[in-house]
Amino acid sequence: MAVYQHNTRILVALDCIIFGFDGESLKLLLIKRNFEPEYGKWSLMGGFLNEGEDLEEAAGRILYNLTGLRNNYLEQLQTFGTVYRDPVERTISVVYYSLVNIADQDVAAIQAHNASWISLDSKPTLIFDHDQMVTVALQRLRYKAALHPIGFELLPSKFTVPQLQKLYEAIYGTQLDRRNFSRKIMATDLLLSTGEKDTNSVTKKGQLYTLNSDRYRKYLDGYYTFLPELAELSGG
Amino acid sequence: MAVYQHNTRILVALDCIIFGFDGESLKLLLIKRNFEPEYGKWSLMGGFLNEGEDLEEAAGRILYNLTGLRNNYLEQLQTFGTVYRDPVERTISVVYYSLVNIADQDVAAIQAHNASWISLDSKPTLIFDHDQMVTVALQRLRYKAALHPIGFELLPSKFTVPQLQKLYEAIYGTQLDRRNFSRKIMATDLLLSTGEKDTNSVTKKGQLYTLNSDRYRKYLDGYYTFLPELAELSGG
DNA sequence: ACAAAAGTGTTTAGTGTACACCCATGT
DNA sequence: ACATGGGTGTACACTAAACACTTTTGT
Numbered sequence: 001m002a003v004y005q006h007n008t009r010i011l012v013a014l015d016c017i018i019f020g021f022d023g024e025s026l027k028l029l030l031i032k033r034n035f036e037p038e039y040g041k042w043s044l045m046g047g048f049l050n051e052g053e054d055l056e057e058a059a060g061r062i063l064y065n066l067t068g069l070r071n072n073y074l075e076q077l078q079t080f081g082t083v084y085r086d087p088v089e090r091t092i093s094v095v096y097y098s099l100v101n102i103a104d105q106d107v108a109a110i111q112a113h114n115a116s117w118i119s120l121d122s123k124p125t126l127i128f129d130h131d132q133m134v135t136v137a138l139q140r141l142r143y144k145a146a147l148h149p150i151g152f153e154l155l156p157s158k159f160t161v162p163q164l165q166k167l168y169e170a171i172y173g174t175q176l177d178r179r180n181f182s183r184k185i186m187a188t189d190l191l192l193s194t195g196e197k198d199t200n201s202v203t204k205k206g207q208l209y210t211l212n213s214d215r216y217r218k219y220l221d222g223y224y225t226f227l228p229e230l231a232e233l234s235g236g
Numbered sequence: 237m238a239v240y241q242h243n244t245r246i247l248v249a250l251d252c253i254i255f256g257f258d259g260e261s262l263k264l265l266l267i268k269r270n271f272e273p274e275y276g277k278w279s280l281m282g283g284f285l286n287e288g289e290d291l292e293e294a295a296g297r298i299l300y301n302l303t304g305l306r307n308n309y310l311e312q313l314q315t316f317g318t319v320y321r322d323p324v325e326r327t328i329s330v331v332y333y334s335l336v337n338i339a340d341q342d343v344a345a346i347q348a349h350n351a352s353w354i355s356l357d358s359k360p361t362l363i364f365d366h367d368q369m370v371t372v373a374l375q376r377l378r379y380k381a382a383l384h385p386i387g388f389e390l391l392p393s394k395f396t397v398p399q400l401q402k403l404y405e406a407i408y409g410t411q412l413d414r415r416n417f418s419r420k421i422m423a424t425d426l427l428l429s430t431g432e433k434d435t436n437s438v439t440k441k442g443q444l445y446t447l448n449s450d451r452y453r454k455y456l457d458g459y460y461t462f463l464p465e466l467a468e469l470s471g472g
Numbered sequence: 473a474c475a476a477a478a479g480t481g482t483t484t485a486g487t488g489t490a491c492a493c494c495c496a497t498g499t
Numbered sequence: 500a501c502a503t504g505g506g507t508g509t510a511c512a513c514t515a516a517a518c519a520c521t522t523t524t525g526t
Binding site: 203 | 479
């Protein structure tokens with residue numbers, strides 16, 4: 001024990017960037033704080049790392065407390081650690097980002113935390129360095145979704161190809177060609193036809209598909225260019 | 237201050253994965269520990285985060301102490317935080333990876349730390365979770381180098397195209413076609429001819445180039461497929 | 473019948489890849 | 500002269516991108 005004695009122990013926080021998709025735009029689950037510090041302002045959902053708790057475990061706990069969801073896509077983004085990022089006390093924050101299907105959420109838990117889904121386009125200014133965290137998370141999401149099929153994590157278990165396309169368009173803020181997109185996705189063999197049709201659509205009903213889990217896992221490991229127009233998405 | 241009172245403060249360490257290239261193979265700068273804990277075993281270079289010090293700053297300090305180098309490519313990799321990863325005391329480790337030009341190193345500083353450059357192929361088993369850190373770092377390097385020209389960071393300021401190719405081959409553990417590689421790189425306009433020729437080569441001397449810094453910065457922001465054979469490099 | 477959205481087909485341009493060939497240097 | 504390695508050119512296959520057309524459904 002003696003060996004580490006002189007070193008400073010520091011508060012370790014975790015913050016979660018929770019992405020969702022409502023069929024039209026990409027959303028974040030944000031909290032209107034009814035607690036200190038920064039009472040009344042908007043922030044990401046966060047918490048502190050407990051003794052005897054793995055980092056990943058803590059991130060999962062925080063996500064579960066807010067949404068009632070477990071086993072979602074959850075990936076470490078980056079750790080933020082400038083000295084004065086939290087004015088109360090020096091705190092470093094390990095940030096995770098998560099992709100959830102809005103339909104599965106626990107509405108009561110979300111209300112209890114005073115949280116709401118906010119469109120990325122109309123995001124308010126957040127406390128501390130949370131805006132920066134969101135910027136980095138969106139960049140990472142764009143990066144990953146271009147090479148791996150993680151977009152599916154944001155959709156319900158049954159979905160149509162046009163819905164998937166709308167999602168990609170929301171992530172990248174661009175328009176995609178229907179014909180080319182559909183062909184590209186179909187070529188991956190990631191979709192399994194259910195035979196059913198979308199009942200929500202107003203005019204022609206699209207075919208509902210589910211994800212082929214075996215193939216999905218392979219694509220997560222490997223690389224595939226879901227969006228070859230990568231050059232455009234530098235800025236973030 | 238009262239608001240954060242009950243939360244546990246934790247030791248925050250930093251570990252640096254330092255990549256180098258000697259013209260033949262990809263190397264890591266590793267330390268044969270002459271201090272506790274794990275005296276006599278191999279590890280990454282590390283240290284603790286000080287009060288009043290940014291994370292990035294601390295990583296830079298650790299790198300500087302070992303190599304005498306500043307302003308190298310240094311990027312945060314990931315934070316490792318399972319409970320018992322350090323048997324002495326609960327410690328989370330923020331890991332950075334760095335790309336250095338071996339020729340620029342401060343040999344005295346490296347010897348003083350009992351460090352040596354070890355080929356990735358003949359890497360010994362490292363302490364704690366350091367092997368896992370290296371695995372993740374290599375994956376990240378492959379990922380990044382395929383889309384951004386960060387490979388240049390590992391080469392001396394003047395280099396030949398075949399040297400650059402050898403580097404890419406070392407990073408990915410594959411063979412590349414000379415002709416196609418050369419054309420691909422030339423098309424980027426990243427190289428500036430110096431007019432000089434390599435004096436080391438035994439037979440024909442290759443042309444020496446330097447990096448076009450303006451173009452380099454653009455390529456760092458954007459995306460470019462330096463290696464389209466991405467699908468192959470899943471395993472890591 | 474018509475509008476709106478879903479699905480399928482085709483053509484063209486560009487990029488990746490596999491080659492064959494020439495040039496420069498030291499022995 | 501010859502071996503070794505650096506540099507340039509060309510042909511073919513494949514993929515991305517632009518565009519036309521048909522089908523399904525609700526009003």
